[in-house]
Amino acid sequence: MRMPLLQIESLAAGYGKGEVLDDISFALFPGSLAYVLGPRGAGKTTLFMAIAGIVRPKRGVIRFDGEDLRRKRPTELLARGIAYVPHNRLLCSSLSVRENLLAAVWRDTDRPRLEEQAERLAQRLPFLKTCEHQSAGRLTDGERQLLAIARALMSRPRLLLLDDPFNALTRAEAEQVAGLGAELAGQGTAVVIAQRNPTPATNSGVTAYTLDGGRLSRSQTLMGPSRPGLAAT
Numbered sequence: 001m002r003m004p005l006l007q008i009e010s011l012a013a014g015y016g017k018g019e020v021l022d023d024i025s026f027a028l029f030p031g032s033l034a035y036v037l038g039p040r041g042a043g044k045t046t047l048f049m050a051i052a053g054i055v056r057p058k059r060g061v062i063r064f065d066g067e068d069l070r071r072k073r074p075t076e077l078l079a080r081g082i083a084y085v086p087h088n089r090l091l092c093s094s095l096s097v098r099e100n101l102l103a104a105v106w107r108d109t110d111r112p113r114l115e116e117q118a119e120r121l122a123q124r125l126p127f128l129k130t131c132e133h134q135s136a137g138r139l140t141d142g143e144r145q146l147l148a149i150a151r152a153l154m155s156r157p158r159l160l161l162l163d164d165p166f167n168a169l170t171r172a173e174a175e176q177v178a179g180l181g182a183e184l185a186g187q188g189t190a191v192v193i194a195q196r197n198p199t200p201a202t203n204s205g206v207t208a209y210t211l212d213g214g215r216l217s218r219s220q221t222l223m224g225p226s227r228p229g230l231a232a233t
């Protein structure tokens with residue numbers, strides 16, 4: 001039987017005494033691309049932060065590759081292959097594109113391996129090379145989003161959580177980000193994208209979940225422009 005990469009059972013999480021997530025259950029397999037939809041305040045970011053170890057669950061279980069993650073720190077989760085790209089992208093504007101990339105994997109002293117990974121990413125995203133010495137603050141919104149994803153990919157994650165990645169992007173930029181997400185899923189990474197509503201850039205033929213009232217329900221197969229190379233799951 002195929003093992004889920006990520007398995008969440010009856011997860012409850014929130015802040016202080018309040019609960020934002022009440023009873024969340026879902027499973028994600030390697031190479032899947034899924035959307036989590038829900039209005040502002042529904043708890044999309046909270047769900048990602050719980051998976052990434054930033055918010056501690058109150059109840060329930062989160063398993064990654066069969067291992068219980070509940071007491072692990074964010075850095076331990078990153079080392080296991082969980083990468084979270086926050087909605088504000090959190091780049092260092094004063095650092096160059098290249099410095100942002102290489103600053104990604106803290107405590108990794110294997111410099112040649114990092115250089116090799118940066119090189120590989122630049123083959124897919126040429127601006128990483130052509131703009132490598134430019135400060136990240138001078139990039140377009142779309143390039144900043146792609147750089148934030150590229151930085152997360154420096155650790156070669158098995159699960160990539162993209163929080164509201166299309167915000168402030170043009171249609172063409174959003175399509176590029178959606179295309180990259182589909183491509184990564186095609187290569188075996190599990191990719192989850194949180195956003196408020198399906199947009200024109202939203203990939204077709206993928207599973208969407210809707211977060212509502214602290215619960216997650218499988219909602220629909222999103223319709224959007226079809227993308228070559230994206231297999232329906």
Ligand SMILES: Nc1ncnc2c1ncn2[C@@H]1O[C@H](COP(=O)(O)OP(=O)(O)O)[C@@H](O)[C@H]1O
Nearest residue numbers: 015016020038039040041042043044045046047
């Ligand atoms: N650090 C925090 N402390 C207290 N409440 C928070 C915090 N972050 C988010 N919340 C609350 O949790 C709820 C869900 O927020 P969030 O997970 O950011 O939703 P979404 O990402 O779907 O917009 C909201 O009511 C929000 O006000």
Ligand SMILES: [Mg+2]
Nearest residue numbers: 044045087164
């Ligand atoms: Mg959010």
